[in-house]
Amino acid sequence: MSRQDTGTRRATISDVAREAGVSPSTASVVFSGKTPVSDATRRRVLDAASALGYTGPDPRAASLRRGRSGIVGVVFEEHLGTAFLDPVKTLMMDGLADAVTPLGAGLLLLRDHEPTGSGPSLTTAPLDAAVLIGCSGLLRESLETVKARGIPVVVIEGDAGDDVPRIGLDNREAQRQAASHLRALGHREIAIVTLPARVDWQRGWLHDDTAVTVDVTRERLAGALDVFPDATAYAAAGSFIDEGFAAGREIFADPDRRPTAVIAQSDLLAAGVIRAAEETGLRVPEDVSVTGFDGIVVDGLAPYELTTLVQPATDKGRAAGAAVAAMLEGTPAASIRFTCTFREGNTTGPAPALA
Amino acid sequence: MSRQDTGTRRATISDVAREAGVSPSTASVVFSGKTPVSDATRRRVLDAASALGYTGPDPRAASLRRGRSGIVGVVFEEHLGTAFLDPVKTLMMDGLADAVTPLGAGLLLLRDHEPTGSGPSLTTAPLDAAVLIGCSGLLRESLETVKARGIPVVVIEGDAGDDVPRIGLDNREAQRQAASHLRALGHREIAIVTLPARVDWQRGWLHDDTAVTVDVTRERLAGALDVFPDATAYAAAGSFIDEGFAAGREIFADPDRRPTAVIAQSDLLAAGVIRAAEETGLRVPEDVSVTGFDGIVVDGLAPYELTTLVQPATDKGRAAGAAVAAMLEGTPAASIRFTCTFREGNTTGPAPALA
DNA sequence: TTGTACGCGTTATCAA
DNA sequence: TTGATAACGCGTACAA
Numbered sequence: 001m002s003r004q005d006t007g008t009r010r011a012t013i014s015d016v017a018r019e020a021g022v023s024p025s026t027a028s029v030v031f032s033g034k035t036p037v038s039d040a041t042r043r044r045v046l047d048a049a050s051a052l053g054y055t056g057p058d059p060r061a062a063s064l065r066r067g068r069s070g071i072v073g074v075v076f077e078e079h080l081g082t083a084f085l086d087p088v089k090t091l092m093m094d095g096l097a098d099a100v101t102p103l104g105a106g107l108l109l110l111r112d113h114e115p116t117g118s119g120p121s122l123t124t125a126p127l128d129a130a131v132l133i134g135c136s137g138l139l140r141e142s143l144e145t146v147k148a149r150g151i152p153v154v155v156i157e158g159d160a161g162d163d164v165p166r167i168g169l170d171n172r173e174a175q176r177q178a179a180s181h182l183r184a185l186g187h188r189e190i191a192i193v194t195l196p197a198r199v200d201w202q203r204g205w206l207h208d209d210t211a212v213t214v215d216v217t218r219e220r221l222a223g224a225l226d227v228f229p230d231a232t233a234y235a236a237a238g239s240f241i242d243e244g245f246a247a248g249r250e251i252f253a254d255p256d257r258r259p260t261a262v263i264a265q266s267d268l269l270a271a272g273v274i275r276a277a278e279e280t281g282l283r284v285p286e287d288v289s290v291t292g293f294d295g296i297v298v299d300g301l302a303p304y305e306l307t308t309l310v311q312p313a314t315d316k317g318r319a320a321g322a323a324v325a326a327m328l329e330g331t332p333a334a335s336i337r338f339t340c341t342f343r344e345g346n347t348t349g350p351a352p353a354l355a
Numbered sequence: 356m357s358r359q360d361t362g363t364r365r366a367t368i369s370d371v372a373r374e375a376g377v378s379p380s381t382a383s384v385v386f387s388g389k390t391p392v393s394d395a396t397r398r399r400v401l402d403a404a405s406a407l408g409y410t411g412p413d414p415r416a417a418s419l420r421r422g423r424s425g426i427v428g429v430v431f432e433e434h435l436g437t438a439f440l441d442p443v444k445t446l447m448m449d450g451l452a453d454a455v456t457p458l459g460a461g462l463l464l465l466r467d468h469e470p471t472g473s474g475p476s477l478t479t480a481p482l483d484a485a486v487l488i489g490c491s492g493l494l495r496e497s498l499e500t501v502k503a504r505g506i507p508v509v510v511i512e513g514d515a516g517d518d519v520p521r522i523g524l525d526n527r528e529a530q531r532q533a534a535s536h537l538r539a540l541g542h543r544e545i546a547i548v549t550l551p552a553r554v555d556w557q558r559g560w561l562h563d564d565t566a567v568t569v570d571v572t573r574e575r576l577a578g579a580l581d582v583f584p585d586a587t588a589y590a591a592a593g594s595f596i597d598e599g600f601a602a603g604r605e606i607f608a609d610p611d612r613r614p615t616a617v618i619a620q621s622d623l624l625a626a627g628v629i630r631a632a633e634e635t636g637l638r639v640p641e642d643v644s645v646t647g648f649d650g651i652v653v654d655g656l657a658p659y660e661l662t663t664l665v666q667p668a669t670d671k672g673r674a675a676g677a678a679v680a681a682m683l684e685g686t687p688a689a690s691i692r693f694t695c696t697f698r699e700g701n702t703t704g705p706a707p708a709l710a
Numbered sequence: 711t712t713g714t715a716c717g718c719g720t721t722a723t724c725a726a
Numbered sequence: 727t728t729g730a731t732a733a734c735g736c737g738t739a740c741a742a
Contacts, residue, residue: 061735241655300596416719
C-alpha cells in the first residue's frame with residue numbers, strides 16, 4: 001500500500017515528487033523557483049501536486065530550514081485594542097507594513113506584558129525581528145528578552161539605550177517652533193497640555209517636582225518651556241479629544257487666569273481644547289490660539305485647521321521597517337531622527353489686546 | 356575541540372544537554388515542563404543553558420515538531436492602516452487578542468490582496484488558523500487559499516458560504532428596533548445614512564436600483580425600510596464622522612424636504628450628522644432626532660449621548676477566537692449571531708409638531 | 711537540468 | 727524520573 005492510503009496524512013513535497021517521478025529537490029525547486037526547471041518537469045510536478053492536494057511547502061518546515069520565519073513582531077506596551085486608537089500609531093503601522101512587505105514579512109502583534117503566563121509572547125514566537133513602540137520602562141523587560149534571543153530590535157519613540165537603533169523625532173526643536181510662532185504673535189500667557197507624564201498617569205497639573213518619565217512628553221515640554229519658561233502645564237491621561245476637552249476646561253476655568261494660547265502636545269488634545277474653548281464662549285483664534293502636534297487628520301474637526309507640527313508618522317514606520325530589513329541582512333542599522341514641519345492653520349492668531 | 360568553538364553558531368538544546376550531562380529529551384522537558392524532572396537535573400540543565408547563552412527552544416523547530424506555530428492570521432480587505440480607524444474593528448481585535456492568548460497564540464496581520472508578489476500572505480505564513488474580516492467578494496479568494504491549505508477559518512461579519520463558521524449580528528432586527536423607536540416618537544419623515552454600498556463606493560444617494568453588495572449595509576438598510584419603506588437613503592463612503600457630516604449636509608440641504616429623524620448605520624456617521632445639523636441651525640433632538648449603530652464611545656461627542664444599538668464588538672472578536680480555538684481542537688465550531696441592544700440616549704425625541 | 715545526501719532544532723513515544 | 731530513537735517537512739551543497 002502506498003503511503004497516501006493512511007488517508008488523514010497531508011501530502012508532503014516528497015509525495016509530490018514521487019508521484020511526479022522526480023526527486024524531492026526538483027519538486028522543491030519548482031515551488032521556490034530558485035533554479036531553472038524544464039517546462040515538462042514543472043508541469044508534471046504541478047499536476048502531481050494538484051492531484052495530491054498539495055498546496056505548497058509547509059511554512060513551518062521551510063522556516064526551520066531557511067532560518068527565517070518571515071515574521072516581524074510589533075510590541076506594544078498597551079492593551080492591543082487601545083494601541084490603534086492613536087492615529088499616529090495607526091499610520092506608523094501602515095508604514096511598517098509597507099516596509100516589511102518587500103521582505104516577505106508579516107506583522108505579529110504582541111503585548112509586552114502578557115497577562116496570563118501561557119501567552120505567546122516574545123519568548124515563543126518565531127520572530128525574525130522585533131519593533132518596540134514607545135519604550136518607557138515597561139518595555140525594558142521585553143527589550144532584554146529580545147536581545148537575549150539575539151533578535152534584531154528597533155525602537156520607535158523611546159529610549160532603548162546604546163546599541164539599539166531608534167526611530168524618533170526632533171520633538172524639542174519642533175515644539176519650540178510652535179512656541180516661537182505664538183510668541184511672534186504676541187502671546188505671553190501660555191498653557192501647555194501635555195501627553196501623559198508617566199505610563200499610569202491620571203490627568204492633572206504638572207508641577208516643577210513632577211517626574212516626567214515618558215520621553216516624548218518630556219521632550220516636547222522642554223521645547224515649549226524653552227520659549228515660555230513660565231507656562232503652566234496640565235498633563236492629560238492619554239491622547240484623546242476628550243482628554244483635551246477636560247484639560248481645556250481646567251485651563252479656561254478661571255476667567256482671571258486665562259491663557260491667550262494653548263500648546264497641546266497632540267492634535268487630538270488640541271481638538272479637545274478647542275471644543276472646551278467653544279464651550280467656554282471663547283473664539284478660536286480670536287480669543288485663544290491653539291496649537292497641536294502630529295499633523296494628523298482629526299475626524300470631525302472641520303472647519304478648523306490646526307496650526308500644528310506635522311510629523312512623518314508613516315515614514316517613521318517605514319524607517320523602522322527599513323532598519324529591520326538592514327539588520328536582517330547583517331548591516332547594522334543607524335538610528336534616525338525625523339524632522340517635523342511646522343504648518344500654520346487657522347487656530348492661531350494675534351494675541352488679543354489687553355482688556 | 357568542542358563544537359562551541361565554531362563561535363558564531365548558536366547553542367542548541369543538544370549542546371545544553373551535553374554540557375549538563377543529560378540527554379536532549381531531558382533538557383527539552385526541562386524547558387517545556389511537560390514531564391516532572393528532578394530538581395537537581397533541572398538545576399544542571401538551567402545552569403548549562405545560561406552558561407551557553409541558550410535562551411530556550413527555537414520556536415521554528417518547535418513549531419515544526421509540534422505542528423503548531425501559535426499564530427492566528429487576521430485578514431483584512433483594506434489597507435492595514437485604515438483597518439484600525441474603525442473603533443468597532445479595534446474592539447474586535449481586542450476581543451480576538453484576548454481569546455487567542457490562552458491558546459498561546461499571537462495575531463498576524465495580513466492583507467488579503469498583497470500588492471507585490473513577494474508578500475508574506477496567506478500562502479506562506481505559518482498559520483494555525485485564520486480569521487477573515489468582512490467577507491465581501493474580495494476576500495473570497497483569500498478564503499479559497501486558506502481552505503485549500505486546510506487551515507481552520509472563521510469569518511466575521513460576512514458571508515463565507517456553507518461550511519465556514521461566521522460571527523455576525525442581528526443587523527436587520529436591531530435596526531428595526533431603532534426605527535420603531537422613532538416611529539413611536541411620531542416621526543414620519545426619515546432619512547437613512549448608510550455605510551458604503553459597495554467596497555469602492557463613492558458617497559451619494561441610494562436609489563432603488565442601486566446594488567448593495569456589502570452585507571452589513573444591506574441588512575441594516577432592510578431593517579430601517581421594514582418600518583419606513585419610503586425613507587430616503589444616502590450612502591457614505593466609509594464609517595467616519597466627516598462622512599456623516601457630508602451626508603448630513605446633503606440631507607438637510609433643502610429646507611422643504613428635511614426629515615425629522617435620521618437613522619445612521621454607525622455611531623461615527625451619526626456624530627457627523629449631528630454636527631451637520633448643528634451647522635444648519637437644527638437642534639438635536641428638538642428639531643431632528645438621530646440614531647446611530649455600534650454603541651461605541653465617540654471621542655469628542657459629549658454632551659450628546661447617542662441613541663444607538665450597542666453591538667458586542669469585543670464579544671464578536673472573542674467569539675471568533677473561541678471558534679478558532681475549538682477548530683484547532685478538532686471540534687467543529689458553530690456560527691454565532693449576536694444580538695444588539697437598544698440604548699436610548701439624548702439624541703432622539705418626539706417629532707416636532709408640524710409647522 | 712536533475713538527483714543524492716544530509717541536517718535544520720526540536721519533541722513524542724516508548725522503554726528502562 | 728531519565729534516555730534512546732525517530733520523525734517533523736523541507737532546502738541546498740554538491741555531484742552527475
